[in-house]
Amino acid sequence: MAGLEIPTWDPATALLIGAILLEAVVLYVGYGGLERLVGPWVMRVLVGGDEYA
């Protein structure tokens, strides 16, 4: 059976996981900004007002 193993340092895999982390943070900040920017406009189109935006 495949045994339990201690993770060894692998720069390439760390870069891969770091890229996912970076994307997540960029998306959190980016979509937050986008929401403030176009949120009221989207609410006007969908509902006719922006009291929920």
Added chain:
Amino acid sequence: MLDSLLGAFTGSPELLALFVGFGLVVGILFGFFGMGGSFLVTPALLMMGYPARVAVGSGMAFVFGTAVIATLKHHDLGQVDYKLGAIMIAGTTLGIEAGRASVFYLEDLGLAGGVISVAYVLLLGGIGLMVTREALKGDGGGIDHSAAEKDLSEYEIPETAKRIQRTVRIPPMVTLRGDVQVSAWVITIVAFLTGLLSGFLGVGGGFIRMPAMIYAIGVPVPVAIGTDLFEIVFSGAIGSYLYGQGGGVDLGIVAPLLLGSALGARIGSAATAVVDADGIKIYFGGMLLVGATAVGIGEVGSYLGSELLEMVGLTLVIGAAVVVAAAIMYTTVMSMRAVRNGQPPTAD
């Protein structure tokens, strides 16, 4: 590895659009119900023909990215117990590694895809039945949004948790937020079992861990939500790293899924302020049941070598998620229009 990073941007446009769209749907479900959705990713990837370690590893990396985004939000709300999170991380890490080793072992035997699919059928079917039954009784399912908004001092510890806190007094005892005192061993065992599930199925495990934290440890609901997400960031990172070392994380899958889900989660989360989730939870339970059936059909198709059955299974998994996400969107817009026009909003 650079090839893998670049590969995220060189996939076919149709596949990229599919992953972004599926990510959007999963994000809406996650943002609205606070759980679910993410455990549709791995079976969908399995049915698309990805090897088990890529389906589970990429599913886990996607969960990691989603948890980072959600934790940033809950940190701002002060809903993370870092002491509880640290103990959970230790237990979960061991569990994930045991689960991952099991997947690699089953893969060596050529049984991984089949066993994981069967586990998904049982898991999705079981949770689907539970949520549907509770929704029919009117008790809801998933996260109680109103409970999450209560003050910690107003929270009542469930009877099961009280009994465990009274009977299991093995030191060291830990005091958690909300003045909850519990043995560190209880926390570690809960963490190990949910980690095992995460490592084996590539899911965050929140849909098991959150009820376990609430009913076995006695953690207040908002703290359980925030701490669970914080814990998933670490367990997801470690799990993704371990799978990534074995070539199990495909950025070409994870990056577009995350692009869609981050937007979907914002939409789903905003919808909770407008729509009563109880009216939609029955659809959520139904979606899980359809998902379980779809994985079963896909697996039979794979066993018989029938591409048609595999396609039917994949269409059902994605279709069920799309229908529920569309129902959330439709109900949200209709409720907002009703309020705008001065009518009382409908619950469902």
